[in-house]
Amino acid sequence: MTTNRGLYIHIPFCSIKCAYCDFYSVAIDTDLVERYAKEQKKELSLVLSRYPQTVIDTIYIGGGTPSVLPISILEGIVGHIHKCASVNIREFTIEINPCSSDNLAYYKSLGVNRVSIGVQTLNPQILKIIGRSHTPGQALDALERAAGIYPNVSADLMLGLPGQNVEDVGCALNKVMPFVNHISQYMLKLSDDTPMGRAVNGGSIALPDDDASADMYDAGYSIMRQNGYARYEISNFCKDKNYSLHNLKYWNREDYIGIGASAHSFIEGVRYENPSDLTSYLGGNHLGNGKANSIILSKGDALFEYIMLKLRLEDGFSIDEINGLFGIDFLARYDMEIKSLCGILEVSGGRVKMKKDKMLLESYAARRFLPD
Amino acid sequence: MEDRQKFIRNFCIVAHIDHGKSTLADRIIEKTGAVSEREMKSQILDDMDIERERGITIKLTPVRMFYKYEGKEYTFNLIDTPGHVDFTYEVSRSLAACEGALLVVDATQGIEAQTLTNVYLALDNNLEILPVINKIDLPSADPEATRKEIEDVIGLDASEAPLISAKEGLNIEEVLNQIIEKIPPPSGNPNAPLKALIFDSVYDNYKGAICNIRIVDGSVSAGQRIKMMSTGKEFEVTEVGVFAPNMKPVDSLSAGEVGYIAASIKNVKDTAVGDTITHAVGGAIEPLQGYKKVQPMVFAGIYPADGSRYNELRDALDKLNLNDAALVVEPESSGALGFGFRCGFLGLLHMEIIEERLEREFDLDLVTTAPSVSYKVYKTNGEMVVVENPSKLPSPALIEKIEEPMVKAFIYTPPEYVGAVMELCQQKRGIYENLTYLESTRVKIEYLIPLAEIIYDFFDALKSRSRGYASLDYEPCGYAEGDLVKLDILLNGDVCDALSVIVHRDHAYATGRRMAEKLKDIIPRQQFEIPVQAAIGGKVIARETVKAVRKDVLAKCYGGDITRKKKLLEKQKEGKKRMRQIGSVEVPSEAFMSILKLDDN
Numbered sequence: 006m007t008t009n010r011g012l013y014i015h016i017p018f019c020s021i022k023c024a025y026c027d028f029y030s031v032a033i034d035t036d037l038v039e040r041y042a043k044e045q046k047k048e049l050s051l052v053l054s055r056y057p058q059t060v061i062d063t064i065y066i067g068g069g070t071p072s073v074l075p076i077s078i079l080e081g082i083v084g085h086i087h088k089c090a091s092v093n094i095r096e097f098t099i100e101i102n103p104c105s106s107d108n109l110a111y112y113k114s115l116g117v118n119r120v121s122i123g124v125q126t127l128n129p130q131i132l133k134i135i136g137r138s139h140t141p142g143q144a145l146d147a148l149e150r151a152a153g154i155y156p157n158v159s160a161d162l163m164l165g166l167p168g169q170n171v172e173d174v175g176c177a178l179n180k181v182m183p184f185v186n187h188i189s190q191y192m193l194k195l196s197d198d199t200p201m202g203r204a205v206n207g208g209s210i211a212l213p214d215d216d217a218s219a220d221m222y223d224a225g226y227s228i229m230r231q232n233g234y235a236r237y238e239i240s241n242f243c244k245d246k247n248y249s250l251h252n253l254k255y256w257n258r259e260d261y262i263g264i265g266a267s268a269h270s271f272i273e274g275v276r277y278e279n280p281s282d283l284t285s286y287l288g289g290n291h292l293g294n295g296k297a298n299s300i301i302l303s304k305g306d307a308l309f310e311y312i313m314l315k316l317r318l319e320d321g322f323s324i325d326e327i328n329g330l331f332g333i334d335f336l337a338r339y340d341m342e343i344k345s346l347c348g349i350l351e352v353s354g355g356r357v358k359m360k361k362d363k364m365l366l367e368s369y370a371a372r373r374f375l376p377d
Numbered sequence: 378m379e380d381r382q383k384f385i386r387n388f389c390i391v392a393h394i395d396h397g398k399s400t401l402a403d404r405i406i407e408k409t410g411a412v413s414e415r416e417m418k419s420q421i422l423d424d425m426d427i428e429r430e431r432g433i434t435i436k437l438t439p440v441r442m443f444y445k446y447e448g449k450e451y452t453f454n455l456i457d458t459p460g461h462v463d464f465t466y467e468v469s470r471s472l473a474a475c476e477g478a479l480l481v482v483d484a485t486q487g488i489e490a491q492t493l494t495n496v497y498l499a500l501d502n503n504l505e506i507l508p509v510i511n512k513i514d515l516p517s518a519d520p521e522a523t524r525k526e527i528e529d530v531i532g533l534d535a536s537e538a539p540l541i542s543a544k545e546g547l548n549i550e551e552v553l554n555q556i557i558e559k560i561p562p563p564s565g566n567p568n569a570p571l572k573a574l575i576f577d578s579v580y581d582n583y584k585g586a587i588c589n590i591r592i593v594d595g596s597v598s599a600g601q602r603i604k605m606m607s608t609g610k611e612f613e614v615t616e617v618g619v620f621a622p623n624m625k626p627v628d629s630l631s632a633g634e635v636g637y638i639a640a641s642i643k644n645v646k647d648t649a650v651g652d653t654i655t656h657a658v659g660g661a662i663e664p665l666q667g668y669k670k671v672q673p674m675v676f677a678g679i680y681p682a683d684g685s686r687y688n689e690l691r692d693a694l695d696k697l698n699l700n701d702a703a704l705v706v707e708p709e710s711s712g713a714l715g716f717g718f719r720c721g722f723l724g725l726l727h728m729e730i731i732e733e734r735l736e737r738e739f740d741l742d743l744v745t746t747a748p749s750v751s752y753k754v755y756k757t758n759g760e761m762v763v764v765e766n767p768s769k770l771p772s773p774a775l776i777e778k779i780e781e782p783m784v785k786a787f788i789y790t791p792p793e794y795v796g797a798v799m800e801l802c803q804q805k806r807g808i809y810e811n812l813t814y815l816e817s818t819r820v821k822i823e824y825l826i827p828l829a830e831i832i833y834d835f836f837d838a839l840k841s842r843s844r845g846y847a848s849l850d851y852e853p854c855g856y857a858e859g860d861l862v863k864l865d866i867l868l869n870g871d872v873c874d875a876l877s878v879i880v881h882r883d884h885a886y887a888t889g890r891r892m893a894e895k896l897k898d899i900i901p902r903q904q905f906e907i908p909v910q911a912a913i914g915g916k917v918i919a920r921e922t923v924k925a926v927r928k929d930v931l932a933k934c935y936g937g938d939i940t941r942k943k944k945l946l947e948k949q950k951e952g953k954k955r956m957r958q959i960g961s962v963e964v965p966s967e968a969f970m971s972i973l974k975l976d977d978n
């Protein structure tokens with residue numbers, strides 16, 4: 006018997022780090038990149054030998070900035086996947102930064118069929134403030150080239166940036182939409198230990214307030230809807246059901262293997278996290294060697310995760326499914342929570358979901374379901 | 378007087394809050410070697426964490442020391458005093474246990490208002506006052522001006538006042554020498570019938586309630602039967618001792634000495650501060666002067682934030698009650714807050730201290746309602762009920778009249794603030810009684826004011842209108858009829874009983890409007906729009922709206938880091954634990970105290 010699993014490859018290298026980013030990444034260095042790729046290959050072999058029934062059906066190369074990798078390194082990694090894994094690729098995505106998009110066309114030869122381009126905004130001042138090194142022109146150029154090569158192109162756009170307003174959001178969407186069939190429109194969530202987080206706390210940068218950010222989201226959603234993009238997750242919109250299959254695995258609690266420093270895996274109901282430290286990772290502390298931090302979920306944890314993740318989806322979840330999976334009577338067990346959330350939660354047609362205009366209150370709803 | 382008594386000095390220290398009282402006490406204790414350096418922690422007299430943090434003294438902790446002067450060994454008893462109006466009575470009793478007081482004045486600040494109340498209390502108790510000028514090590518110190526101010530404002534001779542730095546340990550010996558030279562030794566007849574003044578009592582798990590006492594006449598030792606003169610209750614003494622600084626048993630205590638008596642007393646309420654202890658047989662006929670039964674003045678509901686911890690709260694209050702006879706506790710219940718307790722306190726500081734101790738020492742999360750006073754409500758059927766909880770006020774149709782407790786307020790202020798102070802008193806429904814010039818720079822103003830007005834924000838307003846110079850003291854002064862109404866707060870259309878307050882009819886509109894505004898800011902935005910209304914007898918007089926929340930979402934979980942997302946939600950939920958669910962509305966616990974934080978404009 007085989008199990009389909011997603012494969013995430015984390016590339017923790019960037020040529021510069023964005024002011025808002027708290028993902029794990031370090032400056033690019035040729036020697037380090039080679040040693041890292043080698044360790045990743047080793048990790049992948051070991052993980053797959055531990056779960057031999059795995060069939061890889063989605064690949065997502067993310068970062069960091071995967072597009073800063075030399076093409077030979079990427080070829081080596083992808084070649085290794087094909088060598089040691091059973092693959093039946095439905096989707097193969099790579100993240101592209103507009104300022105390192107020279108190899109855009111090459112990725113097709115590796116089997117890539119979807120690219121995700123980090124546009125963030127097309128307002129040049131805001132791009133500078135948030136520490137992105139590309140211009141709006143470079144982003145549009147990358148999008149246009151990508152659209153000529155790949156069947157699936159996605160753009161990442163951010164909301165709630167310093168100085169941003171509803172017009173900026175509409176303007177960026179209108180320029181981006183001709184080239185993409187998928188858009189991630191997500192809210193900036195700053196952590197305190199980023200340069201921008203410190204600037205905001207110190208008062209030198211002001212962010213739009215929650216109402217202004219919500220206005221931007223609503224305006225963006227409305228434009229996308231008018232142009233045929235349907236929302237399928239809080240921050241994700243696509244034309245003609247061109248969902249991100251790999252990301253859907255996260256929200257649907259399907260298995261995925263994450264390879265690389267700080268990568269996360271979810272295999273047979275257990276979550277694993279590799280260390281967020283390159284030295285430690287290169288020293289062999291990873292899932293391949295059984296040295297990832299593992300989190301075994303209790304039934305209550307799993308149930309909460311299910312609710313929290315599924316509420317992000319436009320269609321929520323089926324009551325029959327949750328009852329069957331966890332052996333519960335959802336409506337009886339959460340009677341109080343459901344009643345207390347009646348303004349934002351919709352229970353109808355055997356499904357539970359966020360009301361259409363209350364998607365941005367997903368955390369508000371999810372917290373109510375947290376076990377004590 | 379016996380020879381023994383000549384070598385005893387009983388004194389306290391009077392000072393403004395940060396003029397260095399505790400630091401000087403520390404230095405004196407160090408110099409006399411009462412505590413080894415290893416045991417010495419800063420501000421040793423302030424036992425509780427709260428006291429050390431706030432730099433205030435709540436509980437009186439005496440300490441005994443020895444000091445050699447001109448070849449003779451002297452015994453010093455230092456009795457610390459609390460410095461807040463809530464505890465004026467306790468202060469007056471500890472002053473009554475002394476013959477002298479050190480008046481510590483900060484050479485950079487000069488005399489401040491708060492000092493004066495206690496100085497006058499000390500003068501009332503015929504204490505010898507020894508001025509000490511502190512902080513002379515600071516560049517901005519002006520010792521000569523301070524000396525002059527002491528002479529002008531209080532009328533004390535300060536020409537010989539020691540110039541010290543308690544922090545640097547400078548000239549402390551000068552202070553010690555003057556204590557011997559200037560403070561008289563205790564008088565009193567060791568052979569007369571026993572009279573011991575209780576100036577504090579504490580509960581010890583092994584010894585029961587312990588009386589901290591000053592022996593005025595006679596002597597006492599273990600095995601004797603004693604009697605509390607206010608109640609006539611009798612006990613057998615199991616131990617007498619001194620504070621060195623921890624309790625140390627001795628054979629006997631006699632006239633002039635300070636120490637403690639343990640007598641297997643189960644309830645701290647039997648050891649009332651100010652009471653006189655004598656022998657059960659052949660005891661004194663007349664008690665010492667000044668005994669007052671301490672009455673709670675301020676009442677508030679205390680509830681566990683988590684209703685399932687009601688029993689823990691009850692046990693914690695029981696334990697605090699053992700140590701604090703002034704705390705009164707009665708179970709009650711609220712529609713909004715569930716099961717809890719109506720507690721009576723001496724004043725607002727006392728209330729804050731109890732809350733803080735419950736939270737720190739017993740790890741309880743509390744919801745406390747706005748403080749109230751005790752009203753006498755005369756009903757149309759001739760019945761009188763005492764109402765300590767505003768939500769329990771009978772319907773207006775059933776009320777003939779309401780009487781509220783009054784206090785006589787004594788306000789001491791420099792003359793330039795007399796106008797501002799009197800204006801404040803008028804606003805607070807005060808009735809003018811008297812105005813006396815004590816000195817050219819000091820005026821005493823007397824007003825009759827409803828206690829309810831004092832407990833909300835009077836003290837802060839007084840300080841701000843007098844730039845901190847005015848000081849307040851008050852004593853209960855019966856009841857008076859008032860045109861009072863119950864102000865209700867409706868959240869999402871439902872009355873929240875825990876937010877009801879009783880106010881004067883003329884102030885009801887303004888208070889209602891400000892409460893609604895304040896609550897609008899305190900209550901976080903929720904899934905629905907929440908109307909916040911203030912109403913009197915069903916008639917809405919003010920309305921504000923808490924807008925519905927629009928955004929509460931975490932960023933995408935790309936890379937599949939689900940664990941972090943869950944942790945973030947858990948952290949957020951933890952932050953919301955101090956919220957109370959009232960009907961469909963989540964209300965933060967500080968909302969119930971919002972009446973105390975209404976801006977004056």
